[in-house]
Amino acid sequence: MSYDCELRQRAEQAVDMYFENVKQDPYFPGYHLAPPSGLLNDPNGWIQWKGRYHLFFQWMPFHTGHGAKFWGHFSSRDLVNWRYEPIALTPADWFDKSGCYSGSAVNADGMLKVFYTGNVKDEQGNRETYQCLAESADGFHFEKKGVKVRLPEGYTPHFRDPKVWKHEDQWYMVIGAQKLDKKGCAVLLKSAGLEDWTCIGVLSHANAEPLENLGYMWECPDLFSLNERDVLLFSPQGLEADGIDYNNHYQSGYVIGTVDYETAAYKHGKFLELDRGFEFYAPQTTLDDNGRRILIGWMGVPDQNEAEQPTVPNGWVHQMTLPRKLELRNDKILQHPLDEMKLLRIGEAIDRQFDRKYQTSISKTSEIDINGDIESLNIFGYADLYFNQAEGVLTLERPSYVNGIKETRSCCLPSGLNRLHIFVDHSSLEIFVNDGEEVFTSRMFAPNGNDSLTINTNKSSHVQIWDLKNDTIHIR
Incomplete structure (x- = not known):
């Protein structure tokens, strides 16, 4: 048996072992996505492909702590009724053996292609990072295609979470990163065919005007257009609380401006928090077939008393938000429950x-x-x-x-x-x-x-x- 098959079998055994207890927990959700066992965190690969919505997620199936993450998988026709699918990615190869970290999905050449960060750590905790590709012809079974982007000069190995999209006739990728000065940033790359990638430059960084010392690492970036404005979502780590702002351990928010796709120059406004609650992080959006920009986020925050949550003794922790439609009005993002949520009534x-x-x-x-x-x-x-x-x-x-x-x-x-x-x-x-x-x-x-x-x-x-x-x- 291959190591990949062994990991999949062990994960499914964990689901079989724990799910009966998980679903009996009075805190287990009725209509939000949550793990069948273990720990769920970032939404990944969020896309509508061939009429079906696919949401992949960071998953540790064996326990409620972090570790070498899998990509779990849910799918839905109507955004209300969801089906747990076979595991999409396992941390089974040299370039992702310490975790298949976050990433995104695109429709290309009739295939569902996912880009993700392969995380590798040695025995001393030293990190290596690789941006990897896997693809599927049916949306459910994936074949890894190896490393497509290695760490460029000027950044620490905190270089991850590729979000990929097509603009005009080119593919683009934005990656969350940390510069050598230990400040957070977002990096823009481009490719003609998803194989060979060129680093254009830094899209924005912690001290880019009008930002000021906005964190030591930016995670889970997402760049998209709303009302002909370019919106960059990201999750900066290392912000100090400021009155009623930035009170979670880590934050999620956005800036709005205009991107020059040739030079990566991005003139934007101030950073605004996307959500004011206690648990919200790592949001990702997709553009669906109806032209809606739909966001889904993780209803959690990294390293914020996760082990203390009351669900942990029952073998699971965390869940996703509802999918939300985004609207841009007066340089502010508004979030709305989808019309499909009425089907829950x-x-x-x-x-x-x-x-x-x-x-x-x-x-x-x-x-x-x-x-x-x-x-x-x-x-x-x-x-x-x-x-x-x-x-x-x-x-x-x-x-x-x-x-x-x-x-x-x-x-x-x-x-x-x-x-x-x-x-x-x-x-x-x-x-x-x-x-x-x-x-x-x-x-x-x-x-x-x-x-x-x-x-x-x-x-x-x-x-x-x-x-x-x-x-x-x-x-x-």
Whole structure:
């Protein structure tokens, strides 16, 4: 038996061993993607190919810690019902033996081609990095094609997470990197045929105008166009908290500007956080057949008390966000739940006009849509959301799952708060504020037994509540 086959067999045995326990966990999601065993992190290879959406993911199937990652695989026709697929990539070759790290997928010559970072570490922990290619004729079984990009001069081995796309008649790749001065950056490469790559230069870096000391490493970059503007998403590591900004261990955000594809010159604006919640990292987007720019992110943050999450004793940790449609308006990205999410709804909605206060019970898988002059709400007696009208600040508060101490995340809403669109799923919250002006993505480990929802407003308001499906992920 080859080493690749051995690893696949061991991973599937881990799923067989742990999944019964995993799915019985009351915190396991009903309609979000989560691992059948072990640890899930970055979304990879996010694409619609031949009518089916494919989402690959960083996966450690054997335990809830990090290590030599696989590429797990889910697929869907409708973005609601998902199917667990055969493992796409295993860390079985000399160029990826310490992990098949993050990357992306493209449709080329009728094949589904994935680019990923092969991670290699020696016994002393010294790192080597290779950008690798694998391809598939059916979207499910992949053949590795080896190394396509080696580490260029001027960068440390923290050089990873290739995102590939076609612009006009050339292929381009953006890679997250660290320069020799230990500052983060994004590097642009190009190729005529996906085989031979030329490094054009640094697209942006930690001290590029108007940035200032923006981290020691940039992970998971993604460059795309919205409304004829060039948007660079990335996840910088090493930012110090600044008031209500940058309060997670690592952040995710974007800059907006104009790229010169010949020189890699990129004039852009300031860095803006993409999500204001406790758990959100490594987002990746794709352009689907309907022309929508759809983002999906990891509902987690690296090295942020991962081992303390309450799901760890049950053999799994982390999940993905819902897919979201992106819109660019007034130099700001807005995020919206997809129309397909309406397919999750079961039965008739609770539909109430209420005066100042509304209390009810809700399912652990629920959708809540509130319109009005909103003051505060409480979910399951656990998570509080409240708006300081005088300061224009919206705050999400929860007890830390590490020590129970109250912790908060906040954002500014200069024009006030008039709508909250919330998705609840066993152990998660996704809160879309003012039609996507801001989003809070967070885990929510509420004790069993409390199913309450309390809404307070400053005047008569309107709420709709739907029960949502609880079984949309088909693993076994």
